[in-house]
Amino acid sequence: MAKNKKLILGCVAAVLVLAALVGVWFAFAKGVSPGNKSVIIEVVNKAGETATYNVRTDAEYLRDVMEEADGLTFVEENGMVMSVNGERADYVADKAYWAFYIGDAYCNYGINEQPVADGDVFRIVYTAA
Amino acid sequence: MRKYRAKLHYIATIGVLVALIEACKLAMAQIPNVELTSFWLIIFTVFFGRRAMIAVPIFTLLEGAIYGFGLWWVMYFYAWPALVLIAYFMRKSDSALPFALLSGIFGLSFGFLCAIPYVFVGSPTPGLSYAFGYWVAGIPFDLIHGVANFVLMLVLYRPVTSVMKKVARPL
Numbered sequence A: 001m002a003k004n005k006k007l008i009l010g011c012v013a014a015v016l017v018l019a020a021l022v023g024v025w026f027a028f029a030k031g032v033s034p035g036n037k038s039v040i041i042e043v044v045n046k047a048g049e050t051a052t053y054n055v056r057t058d059a060e061y062l063r064d065v066m067e068e069a070d071g072l073t074f075v076e077e078n079g080m081v082m083s084v085n086g087e088r089a090d091y092v093a094d095k096a097y098w099a100f101y102i103g104d105a106y107c108n109y110g111i112n113e114q115p116v117a118d119g120d121v122f123r124i125v126y127t128a129a
Numbered sequence B: 001m002r003k004y005r006a007k008l009h010y011i012a013t014i015g016v017l018v019a020l021i022e023a024c025k026l027a028m029a030q031i032p033n034v035e036l037t038s039f040w041l042i043i044f045t046v047f048f049g050r051r052a053m054i055a056v057p058i059f060t061l062l063e064g065a066i067y068g069f070g071l072w073w074v075m076y077f078y079a080w081p082a083l084v085l086i087a088y089f090m091r092k093s094d095s096a097l098p099f100a101l102l103s104g105i106f107g108l109s110f111g112f113l114c115a116i117p118y119v120f121v122g123s124p125t126p127g128l129s130y131a132f133g134y135w136v137a138g139i140p141f142d143l144i145h146g147v148a149n150f151v152l153m154l155v156l157y158r159p160v161t162s163v164m165k166k167v168a169r170p171l
Helices: A002-028 A062-068 B002-027 B037-067 B071-077 B079-089 B096-120 B127-137 B139-167
Strands: A037-044 A050-057 A074-077 A080-084 A096-102 A121-128
Touching (some): A002 B127, A037 A062, A037 B127, A050 A062, A080 A121, B002 B037, B037 B071, B037 B079, B037 B096, B037 B139, B071 B079, B071 B096, B079 B096, B096 B127, B127 B139
Parallel strands (some): A037 A121
Antiparallel strands (some): A037 A050, A096 A121
16 A cells, blocks of 8 residues: 555655646747757847847857857857847947857957857856047 | 675676676667666665666766766766665565555656756856756756656566566576
């Protein structure tokens, strides 16, 4: 009898975990896509507000990850990112630019050449010149 | 002499157990999140008791040596030992279903367990949101993992334990 009780308890636990996973997936999965690497992109706009994008990706370079990030938009002109989420930072016209960081260090490459590894955190920051 | 033979038998058996886990892992690597590691660790613990637990740190070291000692590796220090410990307390059971449930729940929780080390990285982003995103993105794989673990244990438990009872000597 006690054996059956434990078994029923195990079945209930399994169903609960399963239901919790499905629930969390439907509630929070918008904006994430399956992939082998987990990457975070943070965009800090002119007002200093931060938008965070969690991306699961198989992409090799930052540009592809930015394209995969749900809700993130950008415009690239001649290899330079001029506009992020509709906010333009033109070095000549606005005396500002979009600075790219990996962790706390400047990215050494443009978005087309910047390699992406699992666990990377990129920051795209509106920076006055 | 008998003592040395027993030690030799113990070392050789643990080597075979770890090799078996690793061989199955490599053979099934092409199928995402379908693995026999959970199955074998449970079976070894049930069959050989606590003396088989030494297979876990050896397997963990081997995994790091093969795939690199990355952040993913940290979870091997608590996830597999936790599974083995629970299996140890359940070892008196002689039915496939309790172990299938254990293996299934472990598979469902695997992504959550993997995400824990990521709480401590992701600066300047709060690690918690990073770990949460990491976990949520992997949930479809966790579902496959849990269902596969449950079915594999249910199907393989009887035939494998009956063979092991015939060929394996207690440690």
